[in-house]
């Protein structure tokens with residue numbers, strides 16, 4: 309093999325650099341129907357694209373929000389996709405009539421998952437019994453139309469596993485979105501073949517047996533990992549005092565510019581996703597490109613997002 313010329317090497321390095329500067333990532337969960345974006349959604353989406361967020365899944369958390377999320381996918385085809393579901397907080401709003409509407413929203417090709425659905429015993433905005441009933445309805449829907457299930461779980465690990473277990477023979481792929489549990493819980497989910505979605509919660513987690521442990525110990529296989537902002541929530545506070553120095557050092561100037569210029573605790577944006585990817589990479593002791601590539605590939609494949 310001929311030796312590479314200095315020019316070739318330089319050209320190669322330049323290409324690598326560009327690749328690094330332009331992490332291509334997919335945000336599998338952003339609440340873009342939130343009223344916080346009603347005045348400047350166009351700019352929010354443009355910024356996300358400039359930051360390298362190529363596609364965004366808009367979370368449907370109620371029948372109304374799912375309808376609105378679907379509407380947005382028609383305004384930004386090929387960039388936005390939606391989910392259709394009823395958040396456990398909203399379980400109490402369930403009616404048979406609105407359910408039929410949700411079922412028809414879920415059939416659309418731009419709607420790529422059923423959810424956000426699940427159990428939240430942390431806040432119990434809806435009665436646990438109500439939550440379980442509405443969760444089951446959505447699992448059945450996902451089984452019937454074979455679209456992935458986008459799941460929210462807070463302080464309800466055992467019940468969630470048990471309920472999903474009842475459907476194990478028919479279950480489509482399951483994503484535990486915005487995972488905030490212990491590494492032991494994550495292992496149980498991975499054992500069932502579920503995917504794990506990580507957010508800026510990473511900065512908030514101060515425990516020594518949670519999300520960080522998962523990453524440091526390389527417990528999540530790269531083919532089960534997905535990334536999301538959960539915007540406007542879950543602002544990745546890269547200034548958190550407990551964030552290790554090597555993780556802070558792993559953040560690029562470019563991603564910090566997007567984060568600090570456009571995102572706040574009150575209103576996170578999808579353009580913060582590259583910063584999250586860089587932190588995950590630093591915790592896992594891997595290159596950000598590797599995390600970007602695997603999580604994008606997983607999202608494209610799992611949700612069937614068109615290229």
Ligand SMILES: [Zn+2]
Nearest residue numbers: 424460485486
């Ligand atoms: Zn959630």
